[in-house]
Amino acid sequence: xxxxxxxxxxxxxxxxxxxxxESLKSRNIPAHVAIIMxxxxxxxxxxxxxxxxxxxxxxxTVRKITRIASNLGVKVLTLYAFSTENWKRPKLEIDFxxxxxxxxxxxxxxxxxxxxxxxxMIGNFDMLPDHTKRAIRKAMDETESNxxxxxNFAMNYGSRLELxxxxxxxxxxxxxxxxKIEEIDESLFATHLMTAHLPEPDLLIRxxxxxxxxxxxxxxxxYAEFSFLDVLWPDFxxxxxxxxxxxxxxxxxxxxxxxxEGDA
Numbered sequence: 001x002x003x004x005x006x007x008x009x010x011x012x013x014x015x016x017x018x019x020x021x022e023s024l025k026s027r028n029i030p031a032h033v034a035i036i037m038x039x040x041x042x043x044x045x046x047x048x049x050x051x052x053x054x055x056x057x058x059x060x061t062v063r064k065i066t067r068i069a070s071n072l073g074v075k076v077l078t079l080y081a082f083s084t085e086n087w088k089r090p091k092l093e094i095d096f097x098x099x100x101x102x103x104x105x106x107x108x109x110x111x112x113x114x115x116x117x118x119x120x121m122i123g124n125f126d127m128l129p130d131h132t133k134r135a136i137r138k139a140m141d142e143t144e145s146n147x148x149x150x151x152n153f154a155m156n157y158g159s160r161l162e163l164x165x166x167x168x169x170x171x172x173x174x175x176x177x178x179x180k181i182e183e184i185d186e187s188l189f190a191t192h193l194m195t196a197h198l199p200e201p202d203l204l205i206r207x208x209x210x211x212x213x214x215x216x217x218x219x220x221x222x223y224a225e226f227s228f229l230d231v232l233w234p235d236f237x238x239x240x241x242x243x244x245x246x247x248x249x250x251x252x253x254x255x256x257x258x259x260x261e262g263d264a
Contacts, residue, residue: 017068017238024242025073027249030202032076033069034224036216037062039208039232046232052096057234059104063111068238070115070149072245076198077151080216084124084158098128101155102135109139116148122194123157152198159218166192195220203248205241207233223255 037058044054062079069077082097089097105112105119112119119139128136136155169192173179190196201217201224209230213221227244229236 017242020242020246021068021072021238024245024249029073030225030245030248031074032078032199032201032203033074033245034078034080034201034204034217034221035065036080036204036206036214037233037236038206038210038214040234042208043232043234051093054234055093055097055100059100061234061236062104063108064238065236065241066112066117066149066151067115068241070117074149076201077149078122078154078198078201078217079152080154080157080214082123082155082157083215084156084161085215098132101132101153105135105139109142112139112151113143113146116146117143118146118148118150119143120150120152121155122152122162123155124161125156127156150198154216157194158215159213160215162194163219190219193219200224202253203227203244205229205244207231207236223253225251225253 040054040058041051042054043057044051047053066077081101086097087094119136121136121140125133125136132155136153166189170179170184170189174181174184195217200220200222204213204217204221204224205227206212207229209228211228225248227247229240229244231240
């Protein structure tokens with residue numbers, strides 16, 4: 001009897017999500033959604049579990065959110081998976097985190113291919129362990145021709161490092177005479193970022209209640225709308241994403257201009 005009631009409850013919940021999804025799709029969907037996935041460790045601690053259990057549960061959330069974002073028509077979903085600062089964590093935790101891409105992609109790659117999702121990565125690829133690089137490279141190669149949503153993992157990524165490396169590339173062009181200093185502007189600078197081929201994020205979501213960027217896409221987020229949610233990443237579900245996108249659709253994006261009566 002209980003099992004039957006649970007199935008009925010889940011069916012009703014799925015129907016509600018489906019109806020909301022279709023309603024939101026008829027309005028302005030953010031082309032690029034970036035998410036700082038925070039709170040795995042706290043989720044595990046609340047349940048007296050090791051931190052790695054939270055990371056494993058968070059991996060399941062990645063699957064759910066990837067699927068619904070793709071269904072919504074999001075063009076790019078960038079997930080902050082591992083920062084350059086995360087190397088300071090305990091070795092056991094780092095080793096587990098480095099295994100997660102292989103586990104996630106080996107489990108869900110067929111599903112991503114079926115959904116026409118293209119896998120990409122930004123960050124320092126060379127510093128990753130060989131098994132992590134193999135898993136990511138395999139997923140990128142096998143989804144290279146997909147034309148649907150881009151699932152972009154920020155892995156071993158730090159925005160300050162990206163900005164420094166971009167500056168070095170441009171300085172080298174000036175040094176060898178192929179670029180004049182007066183030719184450097186925002187547009188040129190952006191073409192040398194890791195995200196040069198992607199649209200800038202329209203919406204940034206951070207889970208866990210923390211209100212900071214943590215060295216994530218500092219250039220690219222200049223005019224993004226921010227949504228800081230008091231929910232831990234493993235508990236972030238389809239409804240949470242739909243709520244964030246619905247709030248985004250209600251906001252007026254001015255990009256520095258003044259529009260509308262009474263605007264400041």
